[in-house]
Every structure is written in structure tokens, then in C-alpha cells.
Amino acid sequence: MNSGKSVWKRRKQLISVLLVVWAIVAFGLSIFGAEKLNEIVVAGMPLGFWMAQQGSIFVFVLLILIFALVSDRLDAQLRTGATADDDAKPGAAT
Amino acid sequence: MSIQSWTWITVGLTFAGYLYIGYRSRVSNTRGFYVAGHGVSALANGAATAADWMSAASFISMAGLISFMGFDGTVYLMGWTGGYVLLALLLAPYLRKFGRYTVPDFVAERYYSNGARVVAAICALFVSLTYVAGQMGGVGVAFSRFLEVRFEVGVAIGMVIVAFFAVLGGMKGITYTQVAQYCVLIFAYTVPAIAIALLLTGNPVPQLAIAEILPKLDQIQLDLGLTAYSNPFTNLSQLNVFAVALCLMAGTAGLPHVIVRFYTTRSVRDARWSAFYALLFIAILYTTAPAIAMFAKYFILNQYQELGAGITASSWVQNWAPTGLINFPDGGPQTASELLGGINRDIIVLATPEIANLSAFVVALVAAGGLAAALSTASGLLLVISSALAHDIYGEIINPTATDRNKLIVGRSMILVAVVLAGLLGIFPLGFVAEVVAFAFGLAAASFFPVIVMGIFWKRANKQGAIAGMSVGLGFTFIMIVLMRAQNVLGLDHAIVESFMGISAQGIGIIGMLLNFVVTAVVSLVTPPPPDHVQEMIEGLRSTE
Structure with missing residues (x-):
């Protein structure tokens, strides 16, 4: 169960990081920061507006892609039953 | 050829396709009927989920809503996409690992309570029934508008088609018709957008063409005395944009008909990847919608700038006036506000091809696309209704010793019942459909979402906490919505309560959600922890190979 628990811990870390980015992009940039961001104009479009109606959606897709890719790697770790933590602490319970 | 002739062709061909797929996908056991035998690939599940998700509202109404709301349309754009991140990260893989048939299945086993199962089944029923009524109504509207078939007959035709592939194939038939x-729908949505983008800017990619249109649109709106299109919070306050967007996102992750899609994949890994494909496929439409919104608004305002009140004589207005979707005062609209006030927002997607003088074939394509969107969502909802009745209430509670064959017969019968009910609700709507859909999201956000997420990530969450949390979240949200929408729901003169801490009825679900989390946590901590076998079950869910 050693590797199982540390892999789960890593999954939770992954989820937390992705959710923080999600919140920053969806709410920080696209809503609460929108008026400020609108002062920046990129290729004719106010940035706040573009984030709220296009950019945020692209980021959401990217976040799930990253989640799927990293999760596959964590699955592989679970299967081989080895993680860096295991190598460093022989016999220690997590 | 006329629009009508082309529409008979596009609709006829696509419907024939759905019937064929439904026939080829017929099933013979409950595993096939409820979860497509766990045989759906990640790519197919992504496409099916996308179609299941994007209803007639997404297809027809959303671009129009955004067109009139400008920046604030982001509540629907982010609200109906952002939830997929929550689904992928917090729900889908674990539910697939759990591996049963319905959302009440999960609630019942995780919270070791058939009482909770019944509550969950009733919630799922309520949410799905009301949601599906709107879809069948949309089918009737599409038939009457494009094919000049009577509304009720249109609904009936839709019912027959859905009944065929849903009864024969259950989830399997539904999944593969959803892929088709x-x-x-994606072809029908993007072709007019690409054509108009090309027409207006020479760039066929709508997401790039908007760079040229937006500044012009902002300018025209200012010239006509309106606020700029890209200005935030002109329709909704900043707080409400936040609340509604978050409510829609959390609601997305709590809607049964979306969650059960993740039961059908071949593996846990495929469940995650299908969430990616689903959002990718959804994003194609959702990033095109704001473009259509801007193109249409630009067209209309530009024409108004040139013709003034004489816009009433233009061909697209003449064509759509008889439907009652355009209502200008005598003598034509005198101000931009009057112009916009007289146009029903649903027109934006339906009439945009005509506004841009696109061929009749393109218009017919839009009709077929709208029907595809409505039928795909309807079929997903109907399966949830059938499974709540046949699997959760009949198969697990009333008669658990029934054979698989009997359970399958009950399942098929319940889908038929659900189709008829949905059709009737479509023909005789309850009157407050918009409120009901808002309520569906608020309810899902305040009940299912917290209960499932806590169930997976917090072993200490127990039966008493979940029941208390769900009741409080549900109850609060329901009462608030009734109070804030008393005009529509109770028939009063105005709302009993204007808003709650500045948050409107559409966003109030986030407070319900918060209450649910807090109450679940507090009650769980003061009552005994879940039994060991449940804690082991949770650990099993987290080991998501």
C-alpha cells in the first residue's frame, strides 16, 4: 500500500494544481480582472473579453489534457509498484 | 430548391441514419442497456458526451443570448465548459472505477443507505424530466418552423425516432446515435460560421475573424448609443457573473445524464481521456458561438445604421416576421434599443444564414443540426429517467431478485413511458421552463456535486452528513429560486425576494453548494464514521488503474 498511498497523494497534488490554475483563469482573469485586462488590446481584441469568451475555454481543454497525460504516468507508477518515495525510505510506513 | 425541400432531405437522411444505428446497436442484457456493455471508446464517448451535453439551447439559443449580452455571455460560455474540468478531475475516473449503472447507485453504496438512493433517484427524475421537456419542445419548434409540420406532429415524430433507438439499444443505441x-450538429454549426467569417473578413476561421469584427462592432454599438460589446458587467453585476458561471460549472459536474456517460467507457483511463475529447468537441462549438454572436450583431446593427427604420423592409425581416419572432413597432424601430428589443434571440442562429444570404442548403443543415442537438440530449435524459425507475427503484428496491431478462423488460418499458411523458410535457409545457433549467443546474450544484466529490475525497463523510447536507443544499436552493422567481413559479406580480446577498436565482446554487459542504462536514464529524467496508470501497475507487 506504500506506493498506492503516495501515488494517491500525487494525484491529489495534480488535481489541486490544475484546479488552482482553473480558478485563476476562469475567475481571476476572466471575471474579476476583466476590466483591467480589457485595457490590454491584442490583435484588435480587448484581452479580458477574449479570455472570457475564448481563451478560458482553450485553457480548460488543456487542463484536462494535462490531467489525462500525467494520470497515465501515475497509473504506470502504480503498476510497477515503485515510486521515488519508496526508494528513499525503505520499510517506512506512509 | 426551397429551404423546405432541402430540410426534408437533410432531416430525412440524418433520421434514417439514427434509425439504422439504433437497429445495429440493439442490446440483450441490462449491462448493454444501461452502460453500453462498457465497450465505448474514449473518442466515441467524447463525441457522445458532447452531443448529449449540447442541447437545443446550446445550438439555437446560446449564440443569440451572447449576441445580446456581449461580454456577460461568458456566464454561459465558461459556465457550460468549465464544469468539465471538475468532472474530469473530481468525478469521472472514480465513478468508472465504481462501475455500476446510475448516480443513485453510487450514493446508495457510498452512503450505505437505500433511503439515500430513493432521494437521489427522485432528484435525478425531477431534474431530467423537466430538462427533457424543453428538448421535445425544441424538436416541435424546429419541425414547425422549417418543415411546416404541425408542432404536435413534430414532437410526435421526434418521440418515435428516439423511442426506436432507445428501446432497442438502450445506452448503446443512445451512445452511437449521439456520436452521429x-x-x-458540429458540421451544421460550423459551416455557416465559416461561410459568414469568409464573407465578412476573408478569413474562414471564425475564431480568428472575430479580431477584425469586434473593434467594428464595439464602435457601431457606441455610435448607436449602446455600451461597447466587449464591456464587462453591463447586463449582470460582477458578482452575478461569478456566481452564475460557478453555479453552471458545479451544476454541470452534478447532472446525472452527463455523469452516467462516464460509466460506459472501456476503462478508467478511457474515462479520463473521454472527458478530454468531450470538452475538445464541445469547445469547437463553444468557441464558434461567440463568433456567430458577433457576426450576427454586427450584420444587424450595420444594416440598421444604413437603413434605419427601413430595416423592416429587408428580406430576412420579411421572412421571419410571420413567425412572430420579430416585432417592430409601427413605422419601424426608432432606436437601436427598439430594434434589439423587437428581435427574439433565438433568431440569431436560425436566421443568420439567411441574413448572410447563404444558400437554402445551409439553412436546411442548421435545421438538421438543431434537431440532432435536441434528440441527442433528450435521449441521454430519457435513459436517466428510465434507469431511476427501472434500475434504482424497481431493480434495487422493489424486486432485487428479478432476472436480468425481467429487469431489461422493465428498463425498456420505462424508456417508453419516459418518451411519452417527455413528449406530453413538450406539447403541454409547464410554463416556467427557463426557471426549471436554471433550477436543474442549481439543484445539481447544491446536491449531487458536493455529495459525490466529498464521497470520493473525504472518507469521513458519512450517511448522516450526506443526507443532512443534501437536504439543506437542495432545500435552500429550491426555496430561494421560488422566492426570487415568484412571478413565474407562483404567478405573483413580482418576486418575493429580489436577490440573496446580491446573487440572482441563476447563481444561488453556489450558496446551496457551500451549505451542503459545510453541513455534510459538520454532521459527519459529530456522528460515527462510515463502516470499514465503505472506507475500503473508497480506497478502491482511488486506485484508478
């Missing part, structure tokens, strides 16, 4: 419907 995705292809139809």
Missing part, C-alpha cells in the same frame, strides 16, 4: 448526432 455530434457529427451532424
